[in-house]
Amino acid sequence: MNVYFLGTGTSQGIPVIGSMHSVCQSTDFKDKRLRVAVWIHWEQYSFVIDCGPDFRQQMLRSNCQKVDGILFTHEHSDHTAGLDDIRPFFFKQGDIPIYGHQRVIENLKKRFDYIFETENKYPGAPSVKPIEVINNQPFAIGNKMAVPINVMHGKLQVFGYRLGDFAYLTDVKTIDQAEIAKLKNLKVLVINALREEPHHSHFNLQEALDFIALVQPEKAYLTHISHILGFHEEVQQKLPKNVYLAYDNLEISIK
Numbered sequence: 001m002n003v004y005f006l007g008t009g010t011s012q013g014i015p016v017i018g019s020m021h022s023v024c025q026s027t028d029f030k031d032k033r034l035r036v037a038v039w040i041h042w043e044q045y046s047f048v049i050d051c052g053p054d055f056r057q058q059m060l061r062s063n064c065q066k067v068d069g070i071l072f073t074h075e076h077s078d079h080t081a082g083l084d085d086i087r088p089f090f091f092k093q094g095d096i097p098i099y100g101h102q103r104v105i106e107n108l109k110k111r112f113d114y115i116f117e118t119e120n121k122y123p124g125a126p127s128v129k130p131i132e133v134i135n136n137q138p139f140a141i142g143n144k145m146a147v148p149i150n151v152m153h154g155k156l157q158v159f160g161y162r163l164g165d166f167a168y169l170t171d172v173k174t175i176d177q178a179e180i181a182k183l184k185n186l187k188v189l190v191i192n193a194l195r196e197e198p199h200h201s202h203f204n205l206q207e208a209l210d211f212i213a214l215v216q217p218e219k220a221y222l223t224h225i226s227h228i229l230g231f232h233e234e235v236q237q238k239l240p241k242n243v244y245l246a247y248d249n250l251e252i253s254i255k
């Protein structure tokens, strides 16, 4: 299975519009981060986790040819605002399956009402097939099982997903023991680390490193990164040996 980091930035992306911050001005391609998402593909299967405002650009630059489904973590715009841009996939493939908490599906129905319209639908609008994700109920995607991991983003519930020896968690601030127990024996854990300073709804760097030490994956990749975390190369040098800062267009293979 391959995991392609489509975006590794926090909600504004890096560079932030109009910012003169040195990280926003950096010429290192690893300091340029679109909104957070991953593309997971194996054999003939191809799924994305989240569909933020940079989705179109991410699909073009990764050369993703099809999307068998979108797994949503939660409804915040940096994870959902690109939904209209599934149109080229819809034209080729038909209704695109979307997976998420019932609350997230209801939220998308409000914000993208025309996508869910059943009567007098505008020709050219995409259609989706919503599939509710329920905690403790693993579900099939392609020939693999996805295990929902229930986490808290401040006061908001968010789903992470485990697929085999890989788990993707973003926008985590707290997580119960029962959910941590679902993360044993991972080869790769992706986890959010916003910045060094504490934040009310995101792990900061130290919280992410403590969580990695607790879960003990073989390797961990940090994502959902703010420009104020610092320059990619400098932050990477400070990390433990099995921990990496993810960057856009990084692709890893999990066997």
Ligand SMILES: [Zn+2]
Pocket (backbone or CB within 6 Å): 010, 011, 036, 076, 078, 079, 171, 224
């Ligand atoms: Zn987010």
